[in-house]
Amino acid sequence: MGGAVRSVVISGASRGLGAALAEALAAPGVALHLLGRDAAALEAVAGRCRALGAEVWLAAVDVVDAGAMAAQLRDWDAARPVGLAVANAGTSAGTALDGAPEGHAAALRQVRVNLEGAMNLVEPLLPGMLARGAGQVLLVGSVMGFFGAPDVPGYAASKAGLWAYGEALRAAHGPAGVRVTVAAPGFFESAMSARVRGPRTGGQVSAAAMAARLLEAVARGRGRVVLPWWLGAALRALALLPPGLGDRLARLVRFRVAPGG
Numbered sequence: 001m002g003g004a005v006r007s008v009v010i011s012g013a014s015r016g017l018g019a020a021l022a023e024a025l026a027a028p029g030v031a032l033h034l035l036g037r038d039a040a041a042l043e044a045v046a047g048r049c050r051a052l053g054a055e056v057w058l059a060a061v062d063v064v065d066a067g068a069m070a071a072q073l074r075d076w077d078a079a080r081p082v083g084l085a086v087a088n089a090g091t092s093a094g095t096a097l098d099g100a101p102e103g104h105a106a107a108l109r110q111v112r113v114n115l116e117g118a119m120n121l122v123e124p125l126l127p128g129m130l131a132r133g134a135g136q137v138l139l140v141g142s143v144m145g146f147f148g149a150p151d152v153p154g155y156a157a158s159k160a161g162l163w164a165y166g167e168a169l170r171a172a173h174g175p176a177g178v179r180v181t182v183a184a185p186g187f188f189e190s191a192m193s194a195r196v197r198g199p200r201t202g203g204q205v206s207a208a209a210m211a212a213r214l215l216e217a218v219a220r221g222r223g224r225v226v227l228p229w230w231l232g233a234a235l236r237a238l239a240l241l242p243p244g245l246g247d248r249l250a251r252l253v254r255f256r257v258a259p260g261g
Contacts, residue, residue: 007031007080009073011063011121012089014041016190017140020211021086028053033076035059035069035089035121063089063117073124081132084218085125087118087162088140092192094257095151102257107154114158119165126169126178133177138218139166143184143202143226146235150247151198151255159184170223181218184226185210191260198255202231 008025012018014036022032026049034049036042039060046056059072076082091113093106118139129135144152145159166182174180186202187193188210193200210227217225226232238246 006084007033007076007082008084008086009033009035009076009082009121009125010086010088011035011117013045014038015045016192017188017207017210018086018088019045020207021088021215022049023052024208024211024215025084026050026052026054026056030054031080032056033059033080033082035061035063035072037062063120064112066116066120069120070124073121077125077128081128082125082135084136084138085122086138086140087121088138089117089121090114090140090192092152092155092195092257094155094196095255097197097256097258099256102152102154107157110154111158111161114155115161115165118162122169126173129178130173130176135178136218137166137169137178137180138214139163139180139182140214141166141182141184143186143232143235145184146232147239147246147250150250151257174223179218179221179223181214181222182224183214183217184224184232185214186228186231195258195260196255197258199253201253202228 010018010022013022013034022034022045026032032049032054034042037060042058046058049056061068061072063069091110093102093110095101122137139162141162142159144156145163148156163182166180170180187200187204189204189206213227238249
């Protein structure tokens with residue numbers, strides 16, 4: 001991370017990939033600002049990061065609360081200008097174990113957390129980054145954003161929107177010095193993926209391994225990272241087929257999602 005102090009914000013940092021990202025970034029001279037809804041879990045992550053030498057600040061905030069997010073982020077940015085913003089907070093639903101569809105409320109919650117929550121993180125920090133002519137953004141999407149998988153319509157919609165949002169940010173603000181990396185990971189170990197009952201196409205890696213790959217992409221200034229790349233390519237190709245054929249192929253890989261958040 002270099003010798004200079006670096007200020008980082010990570011949403012969804014209380015567990016899973018967010019916690020792995022925080023611990024991977026933790027080092028002397030690094031200021032970590034961690035957001036999550038579970039205060040106790042956040043404090044546990046903070047303890048591990050402090051043991052690695054990082055300074056850590058916490059806020060138990062729901063990313064869908066735009067006002068609370070903006071106030072907290074502006075305070076943090078004023079104290080220690082944020083150099084890297086990681087929009088990682090996410091939730092999922094899907095076809096239930098009994099075959100029932102996810103439902104309207106669950107679909108909307110996914111869009112609010114996965115897409116609007118990311119925007120609630122980035123937008124308050126963007127003016128400062130543009131004024132300074134420097135900053136990085138990592139948006140954690142999913143390969144499911146490349147195709148409307150029949151068992152996770154709300155999740156797929158939220159991640160497709162996040163990908164488009166990141167592509168637009170990068171094109172708009174790259175010349176001003178703000179680098180945006182849009183990530184589309186496949187399966188990695190998390191409470192969310194543990195709820196899936198069905199095949200894990202592309203395999204599954206640890207949260208630590210996925211965090212390392214994403215941070216490598218950020219360090220290299222890559223605008224996009226898809227892991228595994230071939231799964232992303234296959235799903236994108238599927239979306240280009242005639243709808244009838246694409247739908248039949250999509251139905252060959254069905255899965256169920258156990259209750260959870």
